[in-house]
Amino acid sequence: MSYSYLFKYIIIGDTGVGKSCLLLQFTDKRFQPVHDLTIGVEFGARMISIDGKQIKLQIWDTAGQESFRSITRSYYRGAAGALLVYDITRRDTFNHLTTWLEDARQHSNSNMVIMLIGNKSDLEARRDVKKEEGEAFAREHGLIFMETSAKTAANVEEAFINTAKEIYQKIQDGVFDINNEANGIKIGPQHSPSNPSMPSGGGDAGRSGGCC
Amino acid sequence: MFSKFTSILQHAVDALAPQLSLQEEFVSHWKAVTNFFIDNKGEKLPVEQTSIPVHLEQMLVILQQEDNRCEGGMYGPCLEYLLQHKLLQTLNSLGRTDYPPGMKQIVLSFFTKLLSRIKQPLLAHVNVYRAVQSQIKTCGEVKAGPSEIEEIQFLCTVCAKIKADPYLVNFFLELPKGQSSSSTLPGVKVPVLDEPTSENKLQQEFPLIKTLLTLSHSEDSRVAVKACEGLILCSSLPDPVAAHCLVNSTSFCDDLTQRLIDTYKKLPKEINPLDLENVQAKWGMDVVTKREDEITFTGKRYLISFLSWLDYCDQLSTIANPIVAEALARIIHQKFLVVYFQPDLLQVSETGCITSMAYMTRCLRTVCSQRLLSELVLFLLGDEKKPEVVGQTSDTLRCRLIERCNSVSEEVCLITLQLFDTLLQKDDGHIYDNLVLRNLENRQYFVVKHKDKQSTEVKTIDNDTDDTNKDVKEDVEEFIPQSDNQSEKSSGNVNIDTFSPPNTPQHVKTEVHKIVNSFLTLLPEELKSSYQTVDGGYDMYLKDAHKQYSSVVEACKSWGYPQDLVVPTDNESQPFYEGTFLQMILDKFSHLLDQSYSINLQLTSVISKLALIPHPCLHEFLLDPFLPLKPGIRNLFSIFQKVSNEIKSQYSSEPDLCRKLVTVRKKLMGNSSNMQRLDDESRLEAIIVFEEFCKELSAIVFVKHHAVVTEENKKL
Numbered sequence: 001m002s003y004s005y006l007f008k009y010i011i012i013g014d015t016g017v018g019k020s021c022l023l024l025q026f027t028d029k030r031f032q033p034v035h036d037l038t039i040g041v042e043f044g045a046r047m048i049s050i051d052g053k054q055i056k057l058q059i060w061d062t063a064g065q066e067s068f069r070s071i072t073r074s075y076y077r078g079a080a081g082a083l084l085v086y087d088i089t090r091r092d093t094f095n096h097l098t099t100w101l102e103d104a105r106q107h108s109n110s111n112m113v114i115m116l117i118g119n120k121s122d123l124e125a126r127r128d129v130k131k132e133e134g135e136a137f138a139r140e141h142g143l144i145f146m147e148t149s150a151k152t153a154a155n156v157e158e159a160f161i162n163t164a165k166e167i168y169q170k171i172q173d174g175v176f177d178i179n180n181e182a183n184g185i186k187i188g189p190q191h192s193p194s195n196p197s198m199p200s201g202g203g204d205a206g207r208s209g210g211c212c
Numbered sequence: 213m214f215s216k217f218t219s220i221l222q223h224a225v226d227a228l229a230p231q232l233s234l235q236e237e238f239v240s241h242w243k244a245v246t247n248f249f250i251d252n253k254g255e256k257l258p259v260e261q262t263s264i265p266v267h268l269e270q271m272l273v274i275l276q277q278e279d280n281r282c283e284g285g286m287y288g289p290c291l292e293y294l295l296q297h298k299l300l301q302t303l304n305s306l307g308r309t310d311y312p313p314g315m316k317q318i319v320l321s322f323f324t325k326l327l328s329r330i331k332q333p334l335l336a337h338v339n340v341y342r343a344v345q346s347q348i349k350t351c352g353e354v355k356a357g358p359s360e361i362e363e364i365q366f367l368c369t370v371c372a373k374i375k376a377d378p379y380l381v382n383f384f385l386e387l388p389k390g391q392s393s394s395s396t397l398p399g400v401k402v403p404v405l406d407e408p409t410s411e412n413k414l415q416q417e418f419p420l421i422k423t424l425l426t427l428s429h430s431e432d433s434r435v436a437v438k439a440c441e442g443l444i445l446c447s448s449l450p451d452p453v454a455a456h457c458l459v460n461s462t463s464f465c466d467d468l469t470q471r472l473i474d475t476y477k478k479l480p481k482e483i484n485p486l487d488l489e490n491v492q493a494k495w496g497m498d499v500v501t502k503r504e505d506e507i508t509f510t511g512k513r514y515l516i517s518f519l520s521w522l523d524y525c526d527q528l529s530t531i532a533n534p535i536v537a538e539a540l541a542r543i544i545h546q547k548f549l550v551v552y553f554q555p556d557l558l559q560v561s562e563t564g565c566i567t568s569m570a571y572m573t574r575c576l577r578t579v580c581s582q583r584l585l586s587e588l589v590l591f592l593l594g595d596e597k598k599p600e601v602v603g604q605t606s607d608t609l610r611c612r613l614i615e616r617c618n619s620v621s622e623e624v625c626l627i628t629l630q631l632f633d634t635l636l637q638k639d640d641g642h643i644y645d646n647l648v649l650r651n652l653e654n655r656q657y658f659v660v661k662h663k664d665k666q667s668t669e670v671k672t673i674d675n676d677t678d679d680t681n682k683d684v685k686e687d688v689e690e691f692i693p694q695s696d697n698q699s700e701k702s703s704g705n706v707n708i709d710t711f712s713p714p715n716t717p718q719h720v721k722t723e724v725h726k727i728v729n730s731f732l733t734l735l736p737e738e739l740k741s742s743y744q745t746v747d748g749g750y751d752m753y754l755k756d757a758h759k760q761y762s763s764v765v766e767a768c769k770s771w772g773y774p775q776d777l778v779v780p781t782d783n784e785s786q787p788f789y790e791g792t793f794l795q796m797i798l799d800k801f802s803h804l805l806d807q808s809y810s811i812n813l814q815l816t817s818v819i820s821k822l823a824l825i826p827h828p829c830l831h832e833f834l835l836d837p838f839l840p841l842k843p844g845i846r847n848l849f850s851i852f853q854k855v856s857n858e859i860k861s862q863y864s865s866e867p868d869l870c871r872k873l874v875t876v877r878k879k880l881m882g883n884s885s886n887m888q889r890l891d892d893e894s895r896l897e898a899i900i901v902f903e904e905f906c907k908e909l910s911a912i913v914f915v916k917h918h919a920v921v922t923e924e925n926k927k928l
Contacts, residue, residue, distance in 0.1 A: 181492030
């Protein structure tokens, strides 16, 4: 499958907040209630469309465990977007956001779009962090905010797609230099000026869900 | 089919059976597993079609339930059963046979889940770590085997556990076979843990590393990247014994270096510098397909494999235990840089040499870890710390590189200057020491006059203020001649000679605006073209200089630069020599008018990097127009004057020059459609470069001065 742009994402946050489930819901549209700890980085991809343009999202799902923290830092480099996830039923995961954010800001490029996600919104009865608190944190740190449920799929599409829209807008505004791959954005084969006659579709570049 | 049926049956039985205790249930599941091997000899069904996975999963569920109930480090009865009856060892042996087919995967994922789901610390238990250790050894045995994914999950889980509790690593080091300690006499029972003697302690085997290295070569990029993560985790353990074992007893360093060599050898033989500049390569799962290769440029994927592997080594070095980082950097130096890169850098073929220089420059940009960078710098420049002596040339890479800046080939010259430019931006103090400082440090260029002696020795604003602010002063990066501050603070010092003409050697009495003006007035007004166009542009220079200077100061903090100038000893028999690098730079600058625009731009970029450095000697040598120099010795400003005189004598009589300069300037800025080149366009371009560079340097002087003053005011 051919695409105009490829955006690289990274999903970060404490262990057990539902990072892998969010990714699975977004790429495979399913929920896995029992999910073992993510060991090391995992990977997913999906095609979306913004403004009539095909955009491939390449998503890196990181391990939340402290042991992997130093490795996660090296993945920030070259990401265009980050989903910073906490669990609305566990306040400690919310309290750790500042550390995550500092880490992300320090090791990523300054234009990286960060979406704050309060996950597990289906567990209203066990809620430990108010929606307003999430909103306030996001406002204070200039992030986009959303509450999602990887279980019911509520807002999951929106979270990934709104982040992409923000990145896309930054490209339109000229904030992101699309020729500099360091920003986590690649121009797809559709855009390639050097070989405009390249047939779109087919080929091995767009194996869905696969590596690229 | 049949076994599927049994499993369903089993569930039914479970449901009907009277409430069993957790332990009974646990044991019954385990019995069901072991019975399978008694009852089903010779069956060839894959394990998924048997009841084994279900029973094992149930065992995990029970263990987890028990784990959730148990508080404070007490093992529950099921876990106790598992440990006492060495279930893990049994599973291990069952996994080894891979019977029924797929059993190995099932066992691996049992281990993985057990380790990651149970909160109680398990790994330190002898019956766990022994089983885990033998399980580790079964991994990576079959290349591209079907169990790769389960293997890597298991290995990384172990790594993460060790990383979280670093002392655990000792359970995963072992003496090579036949070397175990003396207690293994015949008939004597082997102790629980072979206690290694101190000599062979650092030579123990580290099977975890060995398997991770194997899997890091996997064709499946997901497996490979996780293996690389596992290697980072293990290499970053604080335990020095583990680090030594990793370095001494595994092929870790060689393996990582070999991969650098393999990918290096595949690099395209020619490459567009712009492509090289724009390519991004961070280690991870970015694999460039053949198709992207075709669309962008040939060899891109090889370039990316090389650069991302270099980035991996660099990231690993940043995080790794210093013992590991050190060893890896040395091996990379000896086996890769010297053996492969050096001949390429020194080759005679012009294109080959340009490509390889471009690759080296790109490598320098990628490498940021202290150890690896330092090794790269040692490779390029050597480790010499004593001052260079005139005429003493050696056949080193450093020497050849400096010579290349004067190459007849413009391209070679340009790429070499770019290499130095990149080098001067790297965070390693040895670069500046080796290239310039070692020859300037004793200030042999400086004329010591008796009356000056006092004022240079005591580098303070005035003695009164100094006493009160002694502590403060020590922290201030001071490299501006003292009198700047004097006048600034109008301490009423009578020594300020505001009327001295610019060329009198009154360097210590100079105010910053005089220095700034000395640079700005080098080119006569009628030869300046910037006022004719929109951009006078001085603000931009100030802004840039300010930004760059702040980051340079930050980087230099740890380099221990002196704040004060030393007084050179008069009786030094050694004549002053600026060193091959500065000599080349000064020579090249004196030929400004005869060099191309791009060379001149690159040259000024290198000089401004040097000028930003907060080292008092380098500062005065490059930026002090009033420095009293010994006869026959030149500094940057004297070269500037020479160029300025050359320009004046050649062009001052020429009519119409100003208009020509404006035209050329417009062209350089891309504001002109006129493509026709004038006869002496290159010289006119050089004049424009000169004009701009005088502004740039004066801005640097100003910013450096300003920084010192603000810093002082802040502290007062």
